[in-house]
Every structure is written in C-alpha cells, then in structure tokens.
Amino acid sequence: MESMRGFFILGFAICTFLLYQAWQKDYGPQSQQQEVNEQFGQKDAVVDSEIKSSNLIEVVTDVFKVKIDRVGGDVVYAELNDYNRELDSEKEKVVLFDYRDRLYQAKSALLGNGAPDNQLPRATYQVKQNAYQLADGKNELEIPLTWVNEDGVEFTKTFKFKRDDYEIGVEYKVKNQSSNDRTYNFVAELIRDQKPTGLEEKSSFGMSPFIGVAYSPEERKYEKMSVEDLVEEPINVTRQGGWIGYLQHYFISAWIPEQQEQIKVTTTVKSNQDTVIRFIQPTVSVPAQSESVINATLYVGPKILKRLEAAAPGLEKSLDLSWVWWIGLPLYKLMQFFFSFVGNWGLAIILVTLVVKALLYPLSAAQYRSMANMRKLAPKMQQLKERYGEDKQRMQQEMMKMYKDEGANPFGGCLPMILQFPIFIALYYVLFEAVELRHAPFVAWIQDLSVADPYFVLPLLMGGSMWLMQKLQPQSPTMDPMQQKIMSYLPIVFTVFMLFFPAGLVLYWLCNNLISVAQQQYITKKIEKQHAAKSK
Structure with missing residues (x-):
C-alpha cells in the first residue's frame, strides 16, 4: 500500500503538470504595432502583394511541391x-x-x-518555364530567375533543390x-497569420502545440516566442x-x-496579428564591372532530429x-535505434520500457524487498495497533523502533515512483513532438500512437495492471478505512486519465x-525462500 501512495504522489504530480500546461495556453493582450520598421537606412519588411496564379512557378521534387511567385x-x-x-x-x-x-x-x-x-x-523575374520537376536519376534541380534594372545591373535569384532534402538553397548573383x-542588403523573412492549421486538434489533455516564432540567440541557440510575447517585447x-x-x-x-x-x-x-520574423545582413558592395554572390538556405519540413542538426547549429532544439x-x-x-531494427514504433516503445526498467531495477528491487519485509511485519503491526491503538504517538514510536530492528523501510516504495515522473513527462513530450510517431501504427485498432486509443483498450488494460499491482502489495494496518478506500479507487x-493520453504513452x-508485477513476484518469492x- 505504500507503493500505491507513491502512485498517488506520481498521479498528483502528473495531473498538476498537465493542468499547468493547459493553463499556459496564452490569451494575452493584443496591440497594434508599426507594420514597417526602418533598419540600416532601408525598409526591412518585404511588402505584401497580391499573388496571381499566372505568376507562379511550380516545382515538384520527391519530398515536396513548391510554388514560387515570380513577383519578388x-x-x-x-x-x-x-x-x-x-x-x-492519401490525397x-x-x-x-x-x-x-x-x-x-x-x-x-x-x-x-x-x-x-x-x-x-x-x-x-523572368524564368524559362513555369513548371519544373526533379527528374528520375537526378539529385539536383536549379531554377534561375533573372531581372535586369534600367542601369544594366543583372540580378539572378536561383533556387536549388536536392533529392530527399527539405533544404532549399537561395542564391542571389549580382x-x-x-x-x-x-x-545591397539581403533580407529574409517568414510571415504567417494566426489561423489554426487543423493539425493540432488532436492534442491530449488540453495540451496545445506551440505555434509561433523561434530563433537562435547567440548565448542560448534556441528561444521561442508566442505572438502575445512579441507584442509585448519584439x-x-x-x-x-x-x-x-516559425514553429x-x-x-x-x-x-x-x-x-x-x-x-x-x-x-x-x-x-x-500577422507575424513577421526576419533577418537582415550587412551591406554587400558590388563594384562596377564585377559580380557578387549572396547565399541563404530555407528549411521547410518536418522536425526530424538528424535533418535539423545538419541544417543549422541549434535548429535541433x-x-x-x-x-x-x-x-x-x-x-x-x-x-529510433530500436525502430531501425523492429520497424514498429509500438515495439520500439516496449523495448525502451524494458531498458528503463532494467536501469531502475536496483531501486525497484529495494522497493520490492521493502514491501516483502513489510508483509512479513504485518502481524506484528496488527499487534501494535491492538496494543497502542488509542495512543497514536506511542504507536508511531513503537512502529519506528520495529522498522529499525527489522531493517524495513516504509517509504521504500516511493522513490522509484518519483523517479518515474520525469521519465513519464519526457516520453509524453517525445510522443507529442516526434513527427515519426505521427500516424505511426502499432497493432490492429491502433493506427496512430500519437493520439488516444480509439477503443480505450490500452487504458483499460493499464487500469487492470494497476489493480493487480495493488492486490499484490501489503495492506498497512495503520491506514484508516477512508484512506484504504481512496487508494482502492486509484x-x-x-x-480515466489515460483515456485521453497518447496510445504510445x-x-x-x-x-x-x-x-x-513480474519483478515484484520474482523478488518476493526469492525473499520468501530466504x-x-x-527458519529451518
């Protein structure tokens, strides 16, 4: 029953954390800002213009379809x-x-x-054709756009695509x-309205995915800010x-x-509330009768760790x-390592669980030994209750003395459960953030491990496993009937809570x-044999 107290502590901590996450969905005040700022003596915002389908260049590669506006x-x-x-x-x-x-x-x-x-x-810009496709057998595709001003200065803006790559190279040649x-100054910006994407509607337990800007401060490599934060502190x-x-x-x-x-x-x-994040580079000089090149990269795609690490320092954050x-x-x-072998994210989660339990086994073993000792002491504890039941202070003193003499720890079941809390929350974030688990099937009825089990089979089995654990644990004679009843409802x-959690979690x-349960049975039988x- 002491272990169930640990479950109660863990459950309270998890629920508090998730309620806090739901509360963090900001509804801060909104204010009007100046739409065009002046930076370095130049306009640093790219002015919006109406987009006409006749001006669009369509580019198809193996990973995406992109459209580029010839205007700008x-x-x-x-x-x-x-x-x-x-x-x-599929469509x-x-x-x-x-x-x-x-x-x-x-x-x-x-x-x-x-x-x-x-x-x-x-x-x-002028372009040779309005549609391009990365050809079979080719690994690269370049699309040059050209424009010449009235003074004869030629600008070529080239988009560079690669096979199996979400990075788009952008090169200006002057x-x-x-x-x-x-x-000249090069400016790059992302602009986005605040309309929901529809991709975040299946979040669990009120936890909403973050939508907003992010950048890399030199000292931290990663910081994200919501629109409300940017209104207050651009x-x-x-x-x-x-x-x-933009995330x-x-x-x-x-x-x-x-x-x-x-x-x-x-x-x-x-x-x-349209939000713009931009950077502007220092002035580039292009002397007469010469040329200069300016490069940048645009990443647009899933948050896959290896790709992010390769794209830019800190982008993996x-x-x-x-x-x-x-x-x-x-x-x-x-x-990821286990998935590379088994090809199923559900099986990968099971294997990760085995590794975590193996690493925590020394603590778990101590917990189960403590529970076994507590079970052995149950008759003596009942005697103390009958002898000192009216004198709570004396009973506590005698119980502490008995624990010390017998080498039992009544709180031995709590530490492993407390250590499970950050692991549980970490896995929650992994399931919530990892795009590989989006639409990842496990078995039969579970076709998406990132959302709740549609038929609640796993939550019911989980509840049954908790009930079994509870039955295998010793009852504390010092616990009053009301406490025992509360614990029985855990x-x-x-x-009920797990009904709304991702199936993978x-x-x-x-x-x-x-x-x-298996570890507890093994250790309990081992101690009973000892x-x-x-006694022989």
Whole structure:
C-alpha cells in the first residue's frame, strides 16, 4: 500500500503538470504595432502583394511541391509529399506555406539603389518555364530567375533543390555591368497569420502545440516566442549566423544565413496579428564591372532530429522537449535505434520500457524487498495497533523502533515512483513532438500512437495492471478505512486519465506495470525462500 501512495504522489504530480500546461495556453493582450520598421537606412519588411496564379512557378521534387511567385521570387506554397493531413487521406497532404485562404510565406529580398525589391511593385523575374520537376536519376534541380534594372545591373535569384532534402538553397548573383559601385542588403523573412492549421486538434489533455516564432540567440541557440510575447517585447538582436523560424506542430520553416555573416533579427506583429520574423545582413558592395554572390538556405519540413542538426547549429532544439530534454532526447534516440531494427514504433516503445526498467531495477528491487519485509511485519503491526491503538504517538514510536530492528523501510516504495515522473513527462513530450510517431501504427485498432486509443483498450488494460499491482502489495494496518478506500479507487482514476493520453504513452505505462508485477513476484518469492531457509 505504500507503493500505491507513491502512485498517488506520481498521479498528483502528473495531473498538476498537465493542468499547468493547459493553463499556459496564452490569451494575452493584443496591440497594434508599426507594420514597417526602418533598419540600416532601408525598409526591412518585404511588402505584401497580391499573388496571381499566372505568376507562379511550380516545382515538384520527391519530398515536396513548391510554388514560387515570380513577383519578388518568394516561396508562397509548400506541400509535403510524405505527410498526409489526416491518417486515412492519401490525397490531401500537409501544407505549410500557403497563399490561398491563409497567409504563410517565406520571403527574401535585395534592398538598395536599383535593387529588385526596392520599388513597388517588386520586380517580376523572368524564368524559362513555369513548371519544373526533379527528374528520375537526378539529385539536383536549379531554377534561375533573372531581372535586369534600367542601369544594366543583372540580378539572378536561383533556387536549388536536392533529392530527399527539405533544404532549399537561395542564391542571389549580382552582375554590376554599370559604371557605378553598388551596395545591397539581403533580407529574409517568414510571415504567417494566426489561423489554426487543423493539425493540432488532436492534442491530449488540453495540451496545445506551440505555434509561433523561434530563433537562435547567440548565448542560448534556441528561444521561442508566442505572438502575445512579441507584442509585448519584439525581438531586436544582433548575432553571427544562427537561424530564424516559425514553429507549428511537428513542422518548422526556417531561414538560415551563411554562418559567418553578422545578422540583425527583428519581428513585427501587424494590426491583424500577422507575424513577421526576419533577418537582415550587412551591406554587400558590388563594384562596377564585377559580380557578387549572396547565399541563404530555407528549411521547410518536418522536425526530424538528424535533418535539423545538419541544417543549422541549434535548429535541433526546435524539437522542443521542454525541461526534460536531458531524458527525452536519449529516449527519443533509443526509440529510433530500436525502430531501425523492429520497424514498429509500438515495439520500439516496449523495448525502451524494458531498458528503463532494467536501469531502475536496483531501486525497484529495494522497493520490492521493502514491501516483502513489510508483509512479513504485518502481524506484528496488527499487534501494535491492538496494543497502542488509542495512543497514536506511542504507536508511531513503537512502529519506528520495529522498522529499525527489522531493517524495513516504509517509504521504500516511493522513490522509484518519483523517479518515474520525469521519465513519464519526457516520453509524453517525445510522443507529442516526434513527427515519426505521427500516424505511426502499432497493432490492429491502433493506427496512430500519437493520439488516444480509439477503443480505450490500452487504458483499460493499464487500469487492470494497476489493480493487480495493488492486490499484490501489503495492506498497512495503520491506514484508516477512508484512506484504504481512496487508494482502492486509484486504478479507476488513472484509467480515466489515460483515456485521453497518447496510445504510445499508455502502452509504455502498461508495459511498465506488467514488468513491475513480474519483478515484484520474482523478488518476493526469492525473499520468501530466504526466510524459509533461515527458519529451518
């Protein structure tokens, strides 16, 4: 029963944590900000313009379909080929950038005298064709867009795509064929409205996925801010390299400058709550009769750890595992390791559970030995209750003396349960953040481990395993009937909570309980044999 107290403590901690997460869904005040700021003597916001379908260039690769607006050369649409919007919808894919009934785009511009984006309307680039596709057997695809100003300065904006890659290279090549030196500033920005994506509706227990901007402060490599935070405190920092991004559930878009460049990062929240995060690079000089090249990278796709690590320093932090990252990251990598062998994320979770229980076995063994000793002391404890039942203080003194003489620890069952709390929360974040577990099947009726079991089979089995654990634990004679009754309801309470949790998390807890029962039976029988041998 002492172990069930541990369950009660753990359950209270978990529920408190999850209620806190739900409460953290911000509804802060909104205010109007200036829509266009002045930076470095230039406009640092790329002006919105109406998008016409006739101006769009469609690009299809193995991983996505992208549309680029010839006016300004912005990426205004990105559809991910490998990610269905809904579990059973092969035709409808996840769309990140969009220009149709919402606003989410990746803009880039050159500012300066005679630059393509220094005028309104922005320059319309020329391109050889309006549709491109990465051909079979080819690993790269380049799409050059060109524009020449009235002074004869040629600007070529080239988009570079690679097979099996969510990074899009963006290169500006400036050929200054005029007789005057030129200077330009490169600006990259992400702009997004606040419309829900529809991809975050199946979050569990009120925990809503974060939607907002993120960037890499030089000292921390990662910081995220909601729209409400940006209204109160806009970003205005300078650093070398890094990245800026926009987060939503499982996916991210990010602009990545060349890491040796010094950039200035700023944000703007417009009066209609459209949010812009941008960086501007220092002035680039292009002498007369010479050329210069400016490069940047746009990542648009899933938050897959290895891809994020390869794209930019600190971008992997956008796989946000909160304060338990130090546990969550090893768990995530361990799950990936097991999945590479078994090919099923449910089985990978079971194997991770076995590893966790093996690592905690010394503590669990101490817990079960304590429980076995407590069971042996049950008759003596009953005698103490009958002898000192009216004198609570004397009874407590005699019980402590008995525990000391017999080497029993009444609180031995609590520590392993408390240690399970950060592991439980870490796995919760992993299941909530890891895109690999989105729409990941396990068995038969469970086709998505990231959402609740549709038929509640796993929660009911988990509740049954808790009931079994409870029956195998010794009853404390010092516990009053009301406490015993409350403890007896714990399996039901936990079952109700688990109805709303991701199936993968319930699977972990069910396996954890079943392994605990097996360990408890093994150690209890071993101790009983030792006691029987001593009594002979």
